[in-house]
């Protein structure tokens with residue numbers, strides 16, 4: 220039985236961003252080489268991963284998958300050498316299926332979402348968050364806070380429910396970096412960006428505007444709630460932030476898109492990721508954050524790391540490696 224929401228989703232994805240962008244040629248995103256989200260469907264279903272962390276109940280909710288050509292993750296590298304490195308380490312060398320790991324924190328009546336997925340208008344392989352919320356038995360009206368790492372489609376296009384034409388989490392307060400908000404919302408921004416990024420700005424404005432009055436603009440070290448602090452991790456976007464969870468002497472970092480590949484982002488943090496808007500700054504952020512993560516024994520959750528993206532970092536040779544699991 221196909222309900223109206225499912226039907227609408229099918230209709231909407233009939234002209235989804237992936238198809239539109241492949242026609243328009245999603246070239247020059249982030250000022251870089253040609254890029255196309257893979258239309259090859261590597262699906263990831265709705266899913267829920269739960270664990271407790273100090274006083275918090277943590278749920279990772281699947282929003283689906285985003286499949287990128289490996290060349291996008293190895294942009295400044297010799298293609299053959301990059302493929303050889305991935306193959307040696309048992310990683311896909313053609314299409315990299317990335318997860319979309321939306322984090323929810325619960326503590327008493329506080330229900331906090333870290334990003335909200337991409338809704339139904341971005342990619343056919345994503346937009347599963349509603350199903351995952353249903354699996355987890357989470358009432359959308361119970362969500363008290365939405366914390367946004369950055370304003371890319373896969374993180375915020377889920378703010379507006381296109382079926383209801385209203386915010387998906389109707390009772391929530393929102394927090395985003397002031398720098399990030401100002402970048403995407405600036406007058407004339409759509410016209411200034413390359414064609415490939417115009418849909419990103421239009422989508423950001425469409426989703427952020429209706430909740431602007433309920434949105435707090437964060438600076439570095441902004442405390443959303445006791446034990447929930449946003450820290451500046453720029454580079455992927457100008458105002459990209461991560462969220463540090465501290466409870467009972469332990470720390471967990473929600474890293475957004477700072478680390479987008481299980482192997483490359485940790486062992487080769489200076490390799491250029493095509494969707495980082497400032498490659499030098501993104502690499503510097505990764506290097507500095509890796510030092511802090513190891514020094515302070517911080518666990519992490521990565522938005523696009525292999526489902527559910529929960530892990531920690533160890534020193535390896537003169538660098539680092541990601542190890543799945545806490």
Ligand SMILES: [Zn+2]
Pocket residue numbers: 371373374476522523
């Ligand atoms: Zn992302």
